[in-house]
Amino acid sequence: MISNNHKNNKSQFIPDAARTLVQVKDLVHVYPTGTRALENINVSVGEHEKLAIIGQNGSGKTTLVKHFNGLLQPTEGTILVHGADTRKTRTAVLAKTVGYVFQNPNHQLFCVTVAEELRFGLRNLRLPPDEIEQKVKETIELFKLQPYLDVHPYSLSMGARKLVAIASIFAMGPQLMILDEPTTGQDYESKKILSQVIGMMYESGKSIVFVSHDMSFVAEHADRAIVMSRAHIVFDGSLPDLFIRQDVLNEADLRPPHITQLSQRLSDYGVSPRVLNVAEMVSEVRRCLA
Ligand SMILES: Nc1ncnc2c1ncn2[C@@H]1O[C@H](COP(=O)(O)OP(=O)(O)OP(=O)(O)O)[C@@H](O)[C@H]1O
Ligand SMILES: [Mg+2]
Numbered sequence: 568m569i570s571n572n573h574k575n576n577k578s579q580f581i582p583d584a585a586r587t588l589v590q591v592k593d594l595v596h597v598y599p600t601g602t603r604a605l606e607n608i609n610v611s612v613g614e615h616e617k618l619a620i621i622g623q624n625g626s627g628k629t630t631l632v633k634h635f636n637g638l639l640q641p642t643e644g645t646i647l648v649h650g651a652d653t654r655k656t657r658t659a660v661l662a663k664t665v666g667y668v669f670q671n672p673n674h675q676l677f678c679v680t681v682a683e684e685l686r687f688g689l690r691n692l693r694l695p696p697d698e699i700e701q702k703v704k705e706t707i708e709l710f711k712l713q714p715y716l717d718v719h720p721y722s723l724s725m726g727a728r729k730l731v732a733i734a735s736i737f738a739m740g741p742q743l744m745i746l747d748e749p750t751t752g753q754d755y756e757s758k759k760i761l762s763q764v765i766g767m768m769y770e771s772g773k774s775i776v777f778v779s780h781d782m783s784f785v786a787e788h789a790d791r792a793i794v795m796s797r798a799h800i801v802f803d804g805s806l807p808d809l810f811i812r813q814d815v816l817n818e819a820d821l822r823p824p825h826i827t828q829l830s831q832r833l834s835d836y837g838v839s840p841r842v843l844n845v846a847e848m849v850s851e852v853r854r855c856l857a
Contacts, residue, residue: 586614587647588743588774589635589665594644596630604630606798608644612743616774617765619785619806622795622819628778629670631795632745635776636665663692666741670748670778672725672732681723681731682707682716688739706738709767710760726752730760737764744768746777750784762788783824786843794819807841 589612596605604627612618612635620628633639634646637653646653648661669675678684685706689699707713710730715723720731729752736744749761765775765788779785785792785806792809794802802815809815810823810831823831830842830851837855842848 588612588614588649590645590647591631591634592645592647594631594634594646595642596627596634596639597642604798608800610793610800610803612774612776614742614774615769615772616776617769617788617790618774618776619789619792620776620778620795621780621782621785621792621821626795626819627798628795629747632667632747632776632778635743635745636667637661638667659691662688662739662741664742665745666736666739666743667745668729668733668736668747668749670751672720672728675732675735676720676728679719680717681712681720684720684731684735685712685738688735692739702738702740706734709764710734710737711756724752726754726757729753730757733761733764737768741773743774743776746775746779748778748780750779750781758784782822783826786824786827794821806843811840 591608591610594605594608595603597603608631610631620632622628630639634641634653635648637646637648637656637658640654648656648664651661653661676684678687682703685703686699689702694702707716710733712731712734715727715731720728723731729749733746733749746761750758753761765777768775775788777785777788789806791804792802792806793800794809794815796819801818802809802812807827810827816822822828824843826844826848827840827842830838830848831840834840838848838851842851
């Protein structure tokens with residue numbers, strides 16, 4: 568176990584109360600099988616955040632985020648969404664604030680066409696039909712789904728199916744969108760769409776939490792990372808701070824993205840070891856050569 572204090576893992580990033588979207592207090596989750604998937608979790612998600620949750624298989628990432636919209640209820644502890652206890656708030660009400668895209672899209676898609684899938688959540692929000700059609704149209708354009716509208720979601724590849732699942736939650740316009748492993752099975756074009764969607768949501772003041780094993784994607788898109796290991800949060804902070812924490816990286820079996828590893832190797836030559844992407848590397852090298 569690493570030195571970061573598991574037993575009292577209060578988040579370093581507790582946003583001010585008025586801006587807190589989700590607050591998790593002393594959360595423990597034990598599945599009916601007896602598996603203790605979460606122990607003593609204390610964490611907050613603020614408004615206007617891009618937060619990545621990372622960690623090895625089975626470390627508790629999905630179990631944690633499923634508490635954010637009431638899909639799972641705590642065994643011990645409390646989850647507040649905009650101050651409302653998820654135990655006392657209906658899932659339909661929580662869904663207006665927090666949208667969760669399942670790790671496995673097969674758990675989410677059950678309409679017979681892609682177009683119907685996009686309308687489904689909007690109808691549940693009881694929006695007027697013309698508003699529903701407008702939102703569906705905008706979502707189709709953004710996600711480039713025109714060729715698939717009349718197609719059964721199950722006839723699509725896993726990656727495309729995942730994109731439809733993300734699109735159907737995006738269309739509902741939640742304040743916080745949770746993407747559980749969004750890049751799995753995605754090709755370059757789909758990842759580009761995903762990047763655009765995350766950027767658009769963030770620019771409009773929303774928050775995005777994504778669970779991912781894809782460290783380049785994490786470095787490109789997150790401002791803050793939570794690392795989970797064996798049911799605990801072992802790190803909560805910025806990406807550059809994470810990538811120099813060898814103890815946390817070892818504990819969670821993580822590797823910084825190649826570009827960050829390169830910057831660390833070049834630090835003897837004056838390059839900052841905190842580089843996260845190509846643009847930052849170019850400006851660091853230019854600075855060193857000036
Ligand atoms: N429905 C369930 N019933 C019983 N145990 C479960 C259930 N779902 C998850 N678990 C167990 O809880 C622990 C945490 O699982 P979880 O799915 O939250 O991990 P994860 O970090 O999301 O993993 P992955 O990276 O593989 O998606 C694991 O030991 C897992 O086997
Ligand atoms: Mg998972």
